[in-house]
Amino acid sequence: MAESRFRVGYALLTKKRESFIQDSLVALAASRGVDLVRIDAGRPLVDQGPFDCVLHKLYGEEWRRQLEEFTARNPNAVIVDAPGAIERLHNRISMLQVVSELRIESESESFGIPNQIVIYNKETLFDMHAWASLKFPVIAKPLVADGSAKSHKMALVFNHDGLNKLKPPIVLQEFVNHGGVIFKVYVVGEYVKCVKRKSLPDVSEEKLGSLQGCLSFSQVSNLTTHEKNDDKYYRSMHLEDAEMPPQSFMTEIAKGLGRAMNLNLFNFDVIRDARNVHRYLVIDINYFPGYAKMPNYEPVLTDFFCDLAQKLGKDLAKCSGEKDCSKKS
Numbered sequence: 001m002a003e004s005r006f007r008v009g010y011a012l013l014t015k016k017r018e019s020f021i022q023d024s025l026v027a028l029a030a031s032r033g034v035d036l037v038r039i040d041a042g043r044p045l046v047d048q049g050p051f052d053c054v055l056h057k058l059y060g061e062e063w064r065r066q067l068e069e070f071t072a073r074n075p076n077a078v079i080v081d082a083p084g085a086i087e088r089l090h091n092r093i094s095m096l097q098v099v100s101e102l103r104i105e106s107e108s109e110s111f112g113i114p115n116q117i118v119i120y121n122k123e124t125l126f127d128m129h130a131w132a133s134l135k136f137p138v139i140a141k142p143l144v145a146d147g148s149a150k151s152h153k154m155a156l157v158f159n160h161d162g163l164n165k166l167k168p169p170i171v172l173q174e175f176v177n178h179g180g181v182i183f184k185v186y187v188v189g190e191y192v193k194c195v196k197r198k199s200l201p202d203v204s205e206e207k208l209g210s211l212q213g214c215l216s217f218s219q220v221s222n223l224t225t226h227e228k229n230d231d232k233y234y235r236s237m238h239l240e241d242a243e244m245p246p247q248s249f250m251t252e253i254a255k256g257l258g259r260a261m262n263l264n265l266f267n268f269d270v271i272r273d274a275r276n277v278h279r280y281l282v283i284d285i286n287y288f289p290g291y292a293k294m295p296n297y298e299p300v301l302t303d304f305f306c307d308l309a310q311k312l313g314k315d316l317a318k319c320s321g322e323k324d325c326s327k328k329s
């Protein structure tokens, strides 16, 4: 087999491109035979390339149509990931449905999702029947999770007074006390890495009685160091003290989700229920998350591209066989 290069075209919004396509990644990939090439979303995809792989995080019908046309003309190229598979993550109900359907045997640990309901209109919001299964406080999340700033706007609702400000369609999810620490599990193909981040503080029963209405927030886990430094709660919190979840359990969940969703690139947010430390709840799944925040993202992603190349039968110029490609850090 002749040695060749593996060409990965990437189609990303500016913010994602700037965080993900770093010189360190481009250089490492190139040294192993993988060329990362920018796709110009303003021009037809079929006029660009050639690409062995298209890596993308763009939304909309037009982009989907372009990918279909590209695949029809380049049946040997691989799209990471399939738009049909990504779509389920754009709705916060279908997103977590897959977690509820997953079966994993464990003697000591269990997992699931928080109690939640979907509200499509204002009338149902105030309908007590809809509320039968839920307990305050709850988090109101936009039903749609399409990457827009709006889709990250959440509200912590303490009592019925807090409902007035909410704008359906929303998911109302029980707020589960979890010691202020969230675990982010990053998945890249077969690779799984769990990291911890600061989350919302617990809400005690006493505090709940005295709190008014609701509190709006957005992307807590993405707060800048500056924002965290300014806040008394975040200053007083010691992330280092939090115990990690069992790695094998997280890996099993990650692999199960990856298979069930047919996705290679995603992360999911997990909290540990303060009432039962052996119970883990998945609260969010994101397509193509901020990998640059993951330790060693360059070799992990490069290995992923090399593995893809191998599966497609390409013998890479600087990535021949197990020696260079199989190591995962």
Ligand SMILES: Nc1ncnc2c1ncn2[C@@H]1O[C@H](COP(=O)(O)OP(=O)(O)OP(=O)(O)O)[C@@H](O)[C@H]1O
Pocket: 114, 139, 141, 145, 151, 152, 153, 154, 173, 174, 175, 176, 177, 178, 182, 198, 199, 200, 219, 220, 221, 222, 269, 271, 283, 284, 286
């Ligand atoms: N059910 C819950 N119980 C307790 N805390 C929660 C719950 N749901 C969300 N949170 C907190 O709110 C944050 C934001 O929620 P979520 O992750 O669903 O939003 P998102 O905007 O999709 O986040 P991301 O930036 O990860 O995409 C979480 O990181 C966590 O700190």
Ligand SMILES: O=P(O)(O)O[C@H]1[C@H](OP(=O)(O)O)[C@@H](OP(=O)(O)O)[C@@H](O)[C@@H](O)[C@@H]1OP(=O)(O)O
Pocket: 015, 016, 019, 057, 145, 146, 147, 148, 184, 219, 221, 222, 267, 286, 288, 289, 290, 291, 293
């Ligand atoms: O860059 P993007 O807009 O894709 O932002 C994503 C962000 O990554 P970033 O760190 O690169 O901002 C992710 O952060 P981590 O989970 O890794 O912390 C997560 O918040 C996703 O939900 C965001 O995707 P969206 O839901 O908005 O599509």
Ligand SMILES: [Mg+2]
Pocket: 221, 269, 284
């Ligand atoms: Mg999240």
Ligand SMILES: [Mg+2]
Pocket: 145, 284, 285, 286
């Ligand atoms: Mg999310």
